[in-house]
Amino acid sequence: MLSVIIPTAGVEQTAVATLSALVPGAAAGVVTEVLLVDRSPDPSVIERVADVAGCHFMKFEGSHAAALAAGAAKARAPWLMFLPAGAVLDAGWIDETMQFVQSVAASGRPRAGIFRYARSPYAAISLRDRLRSVVRVLTGPLGDQGLLIARDHYRQIGGYQPEHKRAEALLLRRLGRTSRTMLRSRIVMV
Secondary structure, three states: EEEHHHHEEHHHHHHHHHHHHHHHHHHHHOEHHHHHHOOOOHHHHHHHHHHHHHOEEEEEEHHHHHHHHHHHOOOOOOOOEEEOEEEEEEHHHHHHHHHHHHHHHHOOOOOEEEEEEEEOOOOOHHHHHHHHHHHHHHHOHHHHOEEEHHHHHHHHHHOOOOOOHHHHHHHHEEEEEOEEEEEEEEEEEO
C-alpha cells in the first residue's frame, strides 16, 4: 500500500532512527517497501543498513531532488511517503495514515498529507531553527515535514523536479493549500 522513500547522506544513525519508527507500519501491513536512496561517496554504510533492515538500496549521484525523484520512480506501491533521514514519526501515524488514504479514496479528490513538525526536546535550538519556525508559520510546511501522496497525484503534478534547487518547496507550492492536509501525527527530527 505504501512505499517509503528516504534520501540519505551516508549517516547510519539517522537512517536507523527513521527505519525504527517504520517497523510497526511494516508489521501492520501499511508499509510494503522502503527505499534508501544514498548520495554519499561511500555507500557501504547505508547499503549494510538496508540489507539488515530488509530495505531496497539505491546508490545515487546527483541532487537531493533527483534522489527523491529516482526513489519515486522505482517505488511500486500506489501511495508514496517521503521522509528525510532522521525523521521519527509519532506512534499514531499508522492509524492516521490509513484513515487519510481511505478518506482520499472515498472522496475521489486527490490530496496529499504533511506531518506536523515538532522539534526534538533534546536538540539545542539554534538561530537557524528559530528562523525556520518563523518561515513555517508564515509560508506553510517545509520539505522536512514528510509527504504522503498517491502515486497518480504525484505524477499528475509533475513530481520532484531534479533540476530545481528547491524542488520540495516547489512541489508543496504546486499542491497548493486546498489539496494538502496537515496530519495530526508529528514528525520529529533526531
